[in-house]
Amino acid sequence: MQITNNSKSGSFRGMLAAACIALSASVTGFAADASANTLVAVPHSGLRILDPIITTAHIVRNHGYMIYDTLLALDADFKVQPQMASYTVSDDGLTYTFILRDGLKWHDGAPVTAEDCIASIERWGKRDTSGQVLFDKLESLTANGEKEFVFKLKEPFSYLPETLAKPSSVVPFMMPKRIAATPADTAITEFIGSGPFRFVTEEYQPGVKSVYEKFADYVPRSEAPSWLAGGKVVKVDRVEWTAMPDAQTAMNAIQSGEIDYLEAPPIDLLPLVEGNDELTVKRLSPLGSQTMGRMNFLYPPFDNKKIRQAALKAMNQKDVLDAFIGNPEYYTICGAFFGCGTPFESSAGSESLTGSGDVEGAKALLKEAGYDGTPVVILQPTDVTTTKAQPVVAANALRAAGFTVELQPMDWQTVVTRRASQKPIAEGGWNMFFTNWIVPEIMTPLNNPMLNGRGKNGFFGWATDEKMEALRAKYIAAKTAQEQKAAADELQAHAMDEVSYVPLGQYNVPSVWRNVLTGPLESPVPVFWNIEKTED
Amino acid sequence: MLVYTFRRILAAVPVLLTVAVFVFLLLRLTPGDPAAIIAGDMATPEQLERIRTSLGLDKPIVVQFFSWFWLLMQGDLGTSLISNTPVSGMIAKHIEPTISLALLTIVLSVAIAVPLGVLAAWRHGTWIDYTVMTISVVGFSVPVFVIGYILIQFFAIDLKWFPVQGFRSITRGIGPFLERAVLPSLTLASIYVALIARMTRASVLEVLGEDYVRTARAKGLKEKTVLFRHALRNAAVPVLTIIGTGFALLITGVVVTESIFNIPGIGRLTVDAILARDYPVIQGMILLTSGIYVLVNLIIDLSYSFFDPRIRY
Numbered sequence: 001m002q003i004t005n006n007s008k009s010g011s012f013r014g015m016l017a018a019a020c021i022a023l024s025a026s027v028t029g030f031a032a033d034a035s036a037n038t039l040v041a042v043p044h045s046g047l048r049i050l051d052p053i054i055t056t057a058h059i060v061r062n063h064g065y066m067i068y069d070t071l072l073a074l075d076a077d078f079k080v081q082p083q084m085a086s087y088t089v090s091d092d093g094l095t096y097t098f099i100l101r102d103g104l105k106w107h108d109g110a111p112v113t114a115e116d117c118i119a120s121i122e123r124w125g126k127r128d129t130s131g132q133v134l135f136d137k138l139e140s141l142t143a144n145g146e147k148e149f150v151f152k153l154k155e156p157f158s159y160l161p162e163t164l165a166k167p168s169s170v171v172p173f174m175m176p177k178r179i180a181a182t183p184a185d186t187a188i189t190e191f192i193g194s195g196p197f198r199f200v201t202e203e204y205q206p207g208v209k210s211v212y213e214k215f216a217d218y219v220p221r222s223e224a225p226s227w228l229a230g231g232k233v234v235k236v237d238r239v240e241w242t243a244m245p246d247a248q249t250a251m252n253a254i255q256s257g258e259i260d261y262l263e264a265p266p267i268d269l270l271p272l273v274e275g276n277d278e279l280t281v282k283r284l285s286p287l288g289s290q291t292m293g294r295m296n297f298l299y300p301p302f303d304n305k306k307i308r309q310a311a312l313k314a315m316n317q318k319d320v321l322d323a324f325i326g327n328p329e330y331y332t333i334c335g336a337f338f339g340c341g342t343p344f345e346s347s348a349g350s351e352s353l354t355g356s357g358d359v360e361g362a363k364a365l366l367k368e369a370g371y372d373g374t375p376v377v378i379l380q381p382t383d384v385t386t387t388k389a390q391p392v393v394a395a396n397a398l399r400a401a402g403f404t405v406e407l408q409p410m411d412w413q414t415v416v417t418r419r420a421s422q423k424p425i426a427e428g429g430w431n432m433f434f435t436n437w438i439v440p441e442i443m444t445p446l447n448n449p450m451l452n453g454r455g456k457n458g459f460f461g462w463a464t465d466e467k468m469e470a471l472r473a474k475y476i477a478a479k480t481a482q483e484q485k486a487a488a489d490e491l492q493a494h495a496m497d498e499v500s501y502v503p504l505g506q507y508n509v510p511s512v513w514r515n516v517l518t519g520p521l522e523s524p525v526p527v528f529w530n531i532e533k534t535e536d
Numbered sequence: 537m538l539v540y541t542f543r544r545i546l547a548a549v550p551v552l553l554t555v556a557v558f559v560f561l562l563l564r565l566t567p568g569d570p571a572a573i574i575a576g577d578m579a580t581p582e583q584l585e586r587i588r589t590s591l592g593l594d595k596p597i598v599v600q601f602f603s604w605f606w607l608l609m610q611g612d613l614g615t616s617l618i619s620n621t622p623v624s625g626m627i628a629k630h631i632e633p634t635i636s637l638a639l640l641t642i643v644l645s646v647a648i649a650v651p652l653g654v655l656a657a658w659r660h661g662t663w664i665d666y667t668v669m670t671i672s673v674v675g676f677s678v679p680v681f682v683i684g685y686i687l688i689q690f691f692a693i694d695l696k697w698f699p700v701q702g703f704r705s706i707t708r709g710i711g712p713f714l715e716r717a718v719l720p721s722l723t724l725a726s727i728y729v730a731l732i733a734r735m736t737r738a739s740v741l742e743v744l745g746e747d748y749v750r751t752a753r754a755k756g757l758k759e760k761t762v763l764f765r766h767a768l769r770n771a772a773v774p775v776l777t778i779i780g781t782g783f784a785l786l787i788t789g790v791v792v793t794e795s796i797f798n799i800p801g802i803g804r805l806t807v808d809a810i811l812a813r814d815y816p817v818i819q820g821m822i823l824l825t826s827g828i829y830v831l832v833n834l835i836i837d838l839s840y841s842f843f844d845p846r847i848r849y
Contacts, residue, residue: 046808048808049619054574054575055575055576056575056576056577056578127583128578129578169576169577184586185590186590187574187620189620205800206619208800208804242798244798245795245798245804246795248796249795249796249797249798252688252692252693253700253701253798255693256693256699256700258699258700258701383811411811412811413568413811414567416569416572416573417567417568417569417573418567420569420581420584428567449577457581457582459577459578
């Protein structure tokens with residue numbers, strides 16, 4: 001009996017030892033998740049939608065840049081460069097002829113044709129605001145053989161190349177005709193592009209993981225890469241995007257070598273990695289993002305221009321950015337609607353906003369406007385770190401100037417739904433909300449969605465502003481760079497006077513990567529070509 | 537027993553149906569519009585309306601309910617509004633990490649807590665008892681995310697014994713599975729060890745004063761036999777209830793731990809679906825959760841008779 005017991009005990013100990021050995025043997029290899037040919041990245045959020053035309057979500061746009069390509073692309077000097085195609089324009093500015101370059105193939109092996117591109121442009125034009133402007137000017141878009149297609153315009157529209165090269169947010173990505181034939185408001189179900197990476201559908205887990213393989217047949221351009229233009233040379237076999245809902249986990253994972261690249265670490269956790277000599281912390285997006293507040297023009301009190309002006313005077317960017325970002329190294333005080341560091345930068349009218357505010361001026365304006373204490377309902381998302389602080393700081397500033405403010409906490413998705421409501425405040429409407437844009441999305445009068453006056457058909461807040469529309473038309477009609485800049489300056493001054501929205505400054509979050517990576521490129525959109533990975 | 541089991545399964549049908557109706561209606565009363573979430577910042581009212589139409593959200597709620605219910609009766613949980621993938625497939629991909637984590641946690645908890653509870657009862661009023669109860673209070677009081685981060689810092693970052701995050705299916709080998717599952721399971725086990733140890737101690741204490749225990753001791757049985765074969769077996773019913781409910785709670789309540797350790801389980805799927813107002817996924821998850829509770833309760837009830845022969849169905 002004793003012997004049996006010993007034997008049982010012995011066998012248990014043996015099993016335990018075997019398990020420990022097996023475990024320790026495997027433990028030594030856990031950091032090798034990120035193997036030499038695979039770049040493991042943590043993007044700023046999980047990828048749940050795969051159609052970059054149906055949504056404006058940045059993560060979907062980034063996915064688009066992995067698997068799709070564009071006809072034209074913007075370089076670091078804000079110049080439009082050929083990507084899939086080059087173009088010529090007729091002397092009268094009414095005909096643009098595009099010719100596809102050689103060697104373009106879809107991921108299923110079929111050649112890219114002019115018909116594919118036309119179908120893609122047409123689908124995109126139904127969803128994108130600047131695409132709609134282009135189609136308003138368009139007389140016809142026709143194929144001329146396999147590789148050539150022609151835009152014929154009703155009137156000159158010199159922004160056509162810029163519109164097709166727009167880097168964000170609904171980017172005119174090219175898709176095969178059979179996919180682009182999907183109605184613009186219905187999500188596509190097949191993910192074939194001609195971009196430098198191929199999407200591995202079978203490994204996709206919505207919100208968790210998406211995998212991209214190098215597309216062996218992709219022929220990069222010969223020019224050096226510059227922003228989204230130039231040669232997209234892929235130097236790894238595979239890129240895995242792994243979403244991590246907890247920022248601390250992502251920081252731990254990059255320090256331990258389980259991931260290679262972290263797109264957007266939270267600013268307050270950066271000190272954890274800044275002194276680590278195995279990691280690089282660097283800003284890759286040269287312009288960063290603009291944070292802003294938008295008022296509802298349909299209902300009191302912000303249907304009154306003087307009260308909007310009072311609100312603008314009450315706020316100042318520094319207070320907002322200190323609460324939101326904290327470290328001045330990562331933010332810029334900037335009163336330009338079109339962003340600082342852009343061709344149309346102008347600070348006209350933003351003195352109090354970029355200074356320390358003008359509370360007394362705000363009080364005087366409120367008195368002059370006869371403000372009756374109507375509460376200002378501010379939508380306050382509590383679950384998104386990048387939009388959490390702004391409503392609270394703005395509410396305090398408005399209260400200090402004499403506004404009655406009602407901060408309504410909610411999750412971001414409720415904000416997204418509520419802000420689309422044109423109903424009165426008592427029926428679920430709102431007075432003010434806050435959001436952020438990457439600067440290329442707002443840097444011209446053509447693409448800045450808040451600077452339009454189309455009323456209920458415009459951006460949330462629904463300003464009706466005929467002068468704004470006239471100024472936009474003036475910009476569109478401008479023939480020279482000087483005329484464009486002059487029109488943009490006029491728009492800046494007018495928008496500040498009308499308080500079309502409240503720009504609250506620019507911020508620029510760095511990315512973090514392990515030093516086994518070389519070659520991450522500066523770009524307004526995170527890109528994964530040109531990155532090489534060496535063994536640890 | 538078979539008849540009882542069949543009756544219980546039959547009784548679960550109206551429960552699940554009621555859950556289905558309530559969940560559907562409650563979700564439609566919650567503010568939020570999946571179409572607005574898909575369309576993003578620049579959508580015009582017309583574009584939003586067109587997306588609503590393409591998702592079928594423009595139809596009357598009754599029509600939406602019966603479309604969903606008809607699919608459900610055919611075993612189809614529908615398609616995610618956001619990712620456009622079948623809900624059943626999404627659940628299938630996310631359930632393995634959660635189930636394996638829950639099982640490992642329960643095994644670890646029982647293996648640690650039951651002996652501790654028996655020991656504390658056996659040495660009632662001594663330092664052993666006080667130590668076990670102190671551990672138990674700490675296990676209850678410290679939030680799981682604190683324990684998780686402490687374990688990560690110590691075992692993953694400082695000692696580098698384990699990875700800091702991730703999940704590997706058990707089908708890829710026991711080693712890779714365990715190296716990623718041990719820390720989250722220990723994190724989750726902290727609260728269940730506390731719970732099960734306290735319950736075991738209380739139940740064992742109660743039966744230790746019974747006549748049959750005194751008789752067993754009088755017969756000259758070893759203390760180990762008295763404790764584990766006689767006392768513990770008779771004290772098992774409430775402990776079993778706690779273990780069973782704990783398992784169901786684990787499956788449905790591991791959101792924080794899944795988040796800290798980046799485990800793609802059903803907790804994360806549910807939270808993501810709620811944040812995105814992805815109605816079919818939320819409905820599917822709540823139905824699954826209800827089903828798990830019904831099943832676990834049935835298994836607990838049936839297992840009572842194994843430990844206590846007086847219970848018969």
